[in-house]
Amino acid sequence: MPHPNEQKRITKTSLYSWVLYKSVPLQLIVVGIIVITVAMRVVPLEMQKRIINQAIGMKDVPALWRYSALYIGSVTLAAILKFVINLMQVHIGERALKYIRERLYEHLLSLPVQFYRRTSPGNVISYLITEFIPVATFIGQAVAVPAVNVLTFLAMAGYMINLNPTIGLISIAIYPIELAVLPRIQTYFRRANRRRIKHTQALSGLVGEAISGVHEVHSNASIPLEKKRFSKILDKLYKATVLQNGIKFGIKFVNNFFMSLGPFVLFLIGGWYAIQGRFDVGAIVAFLSAYEKLYDPWKELMEFWQVYQDSSVRYKQIMRAFDHAPEFKQFTEGRDPYHLDNDVEIRNLSFVVGGNVRLLDNVSLKIKGGEHVALVGFSGSGKSTLALCVAQLYKYTGGSVLLGGREVAELTKQDISYNLGMVAQHPFIFDGTVKENLLYSCRSLAMQGGHCPGGDEPSLDDLIKITQQVGLFTDVLAFALRSRLDPEADSQTLKEAILASRKEFQEGEAGMYADVAEHIEFFDMESYSQYMTVAENIAFGAANMEPFDQEHLHAHPEFQTFLENHGLSAHLTVLGETLARVVTDELGPEPIHEDFRNCPIPEAEYGDYQKVANRLDSGEPLSEQEQGLIVKLAMGFIPGIHKQVVLDKGFANRVVRSRQDFMDLVTDRYPGSFTFFTHDKYIDALNIQDNILFGRVRTDAQGAEEELNHRIMQALIMQGALEPVVEMGLNFQVGSMGDRLSGGQRQKVALARAFLKVPPVLILDEATAALDNKSQARVQNILTTNWKGKSTVLAVIHRLDMLPYYDKVVVLKAGRIVEQGEYQELLDRKGALYTLVHGKED
16 A cells, blocks of 8 residues: 555655655664663673672672673674664665655656746755755654663663662652753744744845846846845844854753753762762762763753754745645546647637736637647737647636647646647756757656657667757767767777778868868978967877876976977967966956857966966066966967967977977877877877868868868768767767757757657747757758648747748737738738738738
């Protein structure tokens, strides 16, 4: 029978319900170990008494050895068992936390889109990750800590009463008083902790909001206003934290005070008994040790109580924050997912937000299966809202949307996955590879029992075909050509194909690639390359080891000596200083990210070079580290790309003359540290493109790289090596939220993953807005040629010249459909569409 926590919504589960969730056998084992541990804690007390009274008092050496061995054995075993208990507590707590986070994460993803419009991502992350940590601690300790400490308290109390009933009972009687006092203080502590957590979350939300809206802050010069808001919450947090810690220290004071009363009773009454000869020294020592251990359980229980209070407050706040029911069921129950016809009917659809703002008002529309319909209108007309209602991203407030005769609001997400696909204007790209993002929809569908037309996992041929269709193939190929082969992979066959392709390009004017030879600056031992760094020009090769790479070579002592001996050091210093001055003057104090394109100074190091430039301007001597930065900057200078400074021809000639000496030095002293540019060998330290061309692309020729990539592709096809290279491009890491891709590339990925799925109904919400004209035309051609009459397409259109390709055009204004029909028919009416297209009415 399923556990209640698996049936009810996660936000309706109690903290206690997770204590025994899937861990009853483990908790019973823990209790068993605890019983043995408590017994091992009593044994040392009795051994102390016997060692003093029997072994030492009677000068019995064998007894001394025996009791000492039992003492250390029981102490060691107790410590080992305590270690095991602690490990099991962590295991139980963290496993329960894993279940809670999984269930809560699933719940969070099912919440309405509008929930995330009013909820800070920072708060969600904080709740899900940080705030749950004390909860795991409590769950792990919930059985073990009370059990071990209650049993220990009873065992120590029983042993003390056994030693002397009067003193034992008086000592134990102190604890009920403490039990009456501490809970009252704990109540205040709990309230203070709730306030602290509340203010911490408010501060986190404010910081996240300010960072997200930093452009608005700058444009309004509202830093003082934001600082005031921040300081107000910070002051509340300060006061709440001070109060909470004050109460916590008060609890410790009370604990320490009551702890001191026990020895006081022992010394006063026990001492009197000892003077009367009714209490021996061994018993006093054992009693004192027992009393100290009697307090340990109490202390741990108090700490556990604080953990419980803290975790209880956090758990309730987290669950309360996310206690919203999903708008739609996630999975079908008692039936298979629907495979619906792809006709869409919208009847009197309304969507109201904020109580009375009608984004859609009585919209009705019929779309036949396989029909392509365009939604147009001015900004705010409701066209995107309509598309999102059909896609079940918004839950409409009135009317009806029927997909294949079924009410969209009553379909599960699993039904929607089987029958509908969507591409947004700003699609989200997940961290991972291009391939993983392309297969995202297909893999999701496969996990729900369905599959894409190409199977659960479309083949490489399918991926290549779809990337060609949406115009992503050239990007994927470029990713691959800028990649290096994995040195641990067996790539010998591919290397041979690349070398064969290189041979064709090296033939220059005499070869089949003569028309693009002018776009390549081939590696030449006798010439200075305008498209290599100074470091690469000196070495005429690429580094294989860290001490010799672009970041570290300038600091290598022997390399510095080489520069001095060949008269290059002074030139490099002048070049670096000139670059630092010119670039920092040109970019100014606060350059934007785009300013660093074709810039010799890396964005991350710009501040360091600003300081160096200021010191140069003031005439102050540079430190050794700053001099290193100057040489490093010069070593990374590429004349063909970095146009800020013209390279001295005399310096370039010296570099070329020094090459052979550098190669001889490295080969003799540091073999394997560099791979030199040899025309008949594959160069592992270079990317695939540089290896094929055996040179660099001249970037000053417009369209050169695109043309070269096309010819490289031809060469790879001839060598039968295109597929493995493209596969490398598909494995390109796109970065967090696809930040290594351009806006157009992200849209191409989103379109390709939707096209791979081939859904019966496809929603496009300005899905080509970031594409250039050529790419948009390509995508539209695919839709018209391959999808019309097969899949229903509902597209929010931003480019009106694409409207003739659609069967029907629907014009919206202020949440209402003002006209619909064929494109030419609507133009002839000279109504709303005519106004949109021509900008005015006749």
